[in-house]
Amino acid sequence: MKKPFVMGLILALGVMSQTYAEQIKSLRGASDLDAPSNKVLIKKTQQGREPIARDYVQQPPLIPHKVEGYKINVKFNKCLTCHSWANYKEAGATKISQTHFADREMSVHANVAARRYFCTQCHVPQVDAKPLVENTFQPVKTIRR
Ligand code: HEC
Ligand code: HEC
Incomplete structure (x- = not known):
């Protein structure tokens, strides 16, 4: 494969994964995996x-x-x-x-x-x-x- 093609592919994939990451919405909100969720409150x-x-x-x-x-x-x-x-x-x-x-x-x-x-x-x-x-x-x- 030619170098410019590979570079272009990597760039395209990078842009795509970024847009998808922004679209994904988790039920527990946008908190880090090891942080407590700010959406799900502790129930009694x-x-x-x-x-x-x-x-x-x-x-x-x-x-x-x-x-x-x-x-x-x-x-x-x-x-x-x-x-x-x-x-x-x-x-x-x-x-x-x-x-x-x-x-x-x-x-x-x-x-x-x-x-x-x-x-x-x-x-x-x-x-x-x-x-x-x-x-x-x-x-x-x-x-x-
Ligand atoms: C991988 C999942 C899993 C883990 C880990 C697990 N359990 Fe269970 N447990 C189940 C499932 C599925 C059932 C219902 C079906 C069965 O009995 O296997 C059950 C059933 C039970 C029951 C009811 C038994 C009955 O006869 O009705 C008790 C009590 C229980 N587990 C306690 C524990 C305790 C204490 C631990 C830790 C030492 C534990 N379980 C670990 C999945 C799990
Ligand atoms: C001090 C004793 C005690 C400890 C420690 C304890 N349990 Fe229990 N557990 C009970 C008793 C007694 C019952 C049944 C009576 C009740 O509370 O309704 C029960 C019920 C359960 C049941 C329901 C079983 C069924 O047939 O539906 C599960 C599941 C269970 N315990 C899991 C756990 C797990 C997991 C832990 C540890 C994190 C734990 N228990 C620690 C005493 C204990």
């Missing part, structure tokens, strides 16, 4: 409310209690102090399901699989909030509760 979690029913079978259930200050790191997982199979009875909590012990090769381990260790990656506290986008999802009839 609903204490003492029955867990909100799951909308589909594979949905991670919402957390019906406060999680503020609950640490999850390499050495300690606060959630497991109540939700592990060893502790759930005493805590009166739901035990984590068997799926949480299987790694991505579907080998079942004695402890929570690494991909299920960071609980809040999938489970979020339930809040009283207006949905950000409209959703008309309906589960298929045969697996509706």
Whole structure:
């Protein structure tokens, strides 16, 4: 390829990506990825409310209690102090399901699989909030509760 052509292509792509970047609007506003969103306000979690029913079978259930200050790191997982199979009875909590012990090769381990260790990656506290986008999802009839 000729040099001027390549340079022209790079220039054109540069201009294009710039215009597209300006057009993209994120729900969380124009804040940096590592900065807190200035659009989504922290909603009050609903204490003492029955867990909100799951909308589909594979949905991670919402957390019906406060999680503020609950640490999850390499050495300690606060959630497991109540939700592990060893502790759930005493805590009166739901035990984590068997799926949480299987790694991505579907080998079942004695402890929570690494991909299920960071609980809040999938489970979020339930809040009283207006949905950000409209959703008309309906589960298929045969697996509706
Ligand atoms: C002090 C004990 C305790 C800790 C710590 C705790 N939970 Fe719970 N959790 C409970 C109890 C008890 C329930 C069930 C009763 C309720 O609150 O409705 C529950 C319910 C849940 C449910 C709903 C289960 C269902 O069947 O619908 C989820 C999901 C959950 N917790 C996730 C978490 C996560 C994630 C963490 C860590 C960030 C955590 N919990 C930390 C005690 C705890
Ligand atoms: C990769 C996503 C993911 C992660 C990470 C994860 N979960 Fe789950 N969890 C799910 C899904 C999906 C379900 C519902 C289907 C199932 O049981 O697998 C579930 C179900 C549950 C339930 C309800 C079990 C039941 O029998 O109804 C509890 C309690 C729970 N998780 C707690 C936890 C805790 C505590 C952690 C962290 C140690 C955790 N989860 C990590 C996705 C996840």
